[in-house]
Amino acid sequence: MEQAMRDFFLFLAKNKTMTKLAKRYGLKFGASRFVAGASLDSSISAIKKLNEKGMPVTIDHLGEFVDNELEAKEMTEHCIDAIKAIAKENVNSQLSLKLTSMGLDISDDLVMANMRKIMQTAQKHNVFVTIDMEDYSRCAKTLDIFKKLKSEFDNISTVIQAYLYRSLDDVKDLNEYQPNLRLVKGAYKESSEVAFPDKTDVDENYKKLIETHLLNGNYTAIATHDDEIINYTKALVEKHSIPMDQFEFQMLYGIKVERQDQLMQEGYKMRIYVPYGNDWYGYFMRRLAERPANVMFVLKGVFGK
Ligand code: FAD
Numbered sequence: 001m002e003q004a005m006r007d008f009f010l011f012l013a014k015n016k017t018m019t020k021l022a023k024r025y026g027l028k029f030g031a032s033r034f035v036a037g038a039s040l041d042s043s044i045s046a047i048k049k050l051n052e053k054g055m056p057v058t059i060d061h062l063g064e065f066v067d068n069e070l071e072a073k074e075m076t077e078h079c080i081d082a083i084k085a086i087a088k089e090n091v092n093s094q095l096s097l098k099l100t101s102m103g104l105d106i107s108d109d110l111v112m113a114n115m116r117k118i119m120q121t122a123q124k125h126n127v128f129v130t131i132d133m134e135d136y137s138r139c140a141k142t143l144d145i146f147k148k149l150k151s152e153f154d155n156i157s158t159v160i161q162a163y164l165y166r167s168l169d170d171v172k173d174l175n176e177y178q179p180n181l182r183l184v185k186g187a188y189k190e191s192s193e194v195a196f197p198d199k200t201d202v203d204e205n206y207k208k209l210i211e212t213h214l215l216n217g218n219y220t221a222i223a224t225h226d227d228e229i230i231n232y233t234k235a236l237v238e239k240h241s242i243p244m245d246q247f248e249f250q251m252l253y254g255i256k257v258e259r260q261d262q263l264m265q266e267g268y269k270m271r272i273y274v275p276y277g278n279d280w281y282g283y284f285m286r287r288l289a290e291r292p293a294n295v296m297f298v299l300k301g302v303f304g305k
Contacts, residue, residue, distance in 0.1 A: 006289045010189035016065075034254045034287050035062065036276045040085055043276035046253075050272050051092045054264055058094040058130060058250070059086070062277035063101045069110060072103035076114040078277075080121045087125040094128040096273060099142055111145065119153045126155070128180075133159035135188040136195065143170060150177050157221075161186030162206035163195040171209050175216050182221040182250065183209050187286045207232050214242055221271065223250035225259065234268075244269070252287070 037043035040061070050057050061078045079097055086093045097118070103110035122129045131146055133139060139161075146158040157179060160167045163186035174181065185202055186195065196202045206229055213220045214236065222233050230249065237247065248269035251260050264270040 007189060008289075010286065010289045012285045014065075034252065034275070034284060035280045036253055036274045038276070038278045040082055040276055043274065044085070044089055044091070047091050047093060047274055048089075050274070053261070055260065055270050055272050056092040056094070057272045057274045058096045060096040060098075060132070060273060060275045061101075062275050063098070063279040065100045065105065066103065067105060069103065069106060072101065072106060072110060072114060075101040076103075076117055079118045083118070083121045083125050083127045086127050093274075094130060094271075095122065096130045096132050098132045098134055099145060100134055100138065104138060104141065104145075112148070115145065115149055116152075119149060119156065122155055123153055128155045128157070130182055131156070131158040133161055133184070133186075136164065136190050139164065139166070143174070146179075147174075147177065150179060157181055157219075159184055159223075160209060161195075162209055163190060163202045165194060165196065167205065168208055168212065171212050175218070178218055180219040180221070181213055182223050183213065184223045185226075187289075203229065211236060214247060215240060217246075220247045221250050222247065223273070225251055225256045227259075230259075230263070255287070 036046040040059070043059070047057050047059065059082060061075070061082055063075055063078075066072045066075055079095060079102075082095055086095070095118075099111055099115070102114040102118070119129065121127075131142060131149075133142060142158065146156070149156050159182045160170055160174075161184055164170075171181070183206065185206060196205060203226070206224070210220060210222060210229075210233055222229065224230065233247070233249075236242070237244075244267070248271050249263055250271045250273060253272055253274045260270050260272065
């Protein structure tokens with residue numbers, strides 16, 4: 001039953017008509033629990049509050065699967081504006097973005113040109129950028145683009161998903177770039193031809209990725225709400241005397257907030273991924289897929305308490 005619900009929400013996440021409708025009608029159905037605001041302006045106070053607590057953030061202007069050049073240009077401008085706003089507001093924030101928003105599905109030249117514009121602004125304002133990882137069909141291309149950009153700009157990282165069979169090889173292959181990587185379980189619906197179907201295998205692979213990347217001496221962001229993975233990381237860094245400034249934990253805005261506070265109080269670096277914007281639908285559906293209890297929360301929002 002739980003798997004069927006998960007599949008259902010991941011199916012809905014890709015629905016283009018719903019995505020368009022959602023954009024028009026603003027943050028609805030409890031999406032504001034997971035999305036800081038419909039615009040950067042309205043999200044700044046949430047970001048500042050997190051910073052004041054002692055938590056750095058990474059902001060993400062929501063949007064994905066753009067299929068025309070004009071929209072990709074607009075999304076690129078949004079990213080550039082976000083970088084400038086981070087500098088102007090003097091907030092402790094990085095930027096996360098998705099290559100499909102910058103034209104990945106349109107042409108290689110377009111996505112590279114848009115990314116170079118973003119990276120030049122980011123370099124100028126000393127803002128760090130992470131390329132989120134999307135579904136498997138875009139993984140190889142995303143890593144190729146990351147490698148190209150990493151040889152031109154130092155302030156860039158990307159994401160590796162533990163559910164993919166290929167990921168341990170990717171982490172080893174990327175080692176020559178000494179990259180800062182965000183390690184996650186993976187949020188898309190993938191077939192058993194490319195991804196571990198069982199959670200226990202995903203978790204085991206996740207631990208291998210963390211160990212490999214940290215012991216290779218690279219900066220590692222462990223982006224999870226899973227206590228078992230967090231405790232594994234704590235024990236690993238202690239065992240190998242890995243310095244506190246070689247890794248950080250990351251969690252999503254609005255999820256396991258008490259645990260976020262606790263890790264920070266224990267002295268760990270705890271970065272919050274803060275999404276904003278009116279293209280919230282796909283992101284929100286993936287969060288519902290991760291936890292059926294969230295669906296009850298939405299139903300309460302729709303039908304009243
Ligand atoms: P799970 O085993 O799914 O969850 C562990 C526990 O955390 C659950 O038992 C539950 O208590 C809690 N939990 C998890 N999710 C939720 C939720 N939605 N609502 C409430 N409680 C929850 N995925 C990508 O594919 N590409 C990316 O670029 C990417 N970037 C990410 C960046 C950050 C900072 C984070 C935290 C996640 C990112 N993800 C990304 C999502 C990730 O792949 C997982 O889908 C998501 O983090 C859930 O997995 P988990 O590691 O928390 O473990």
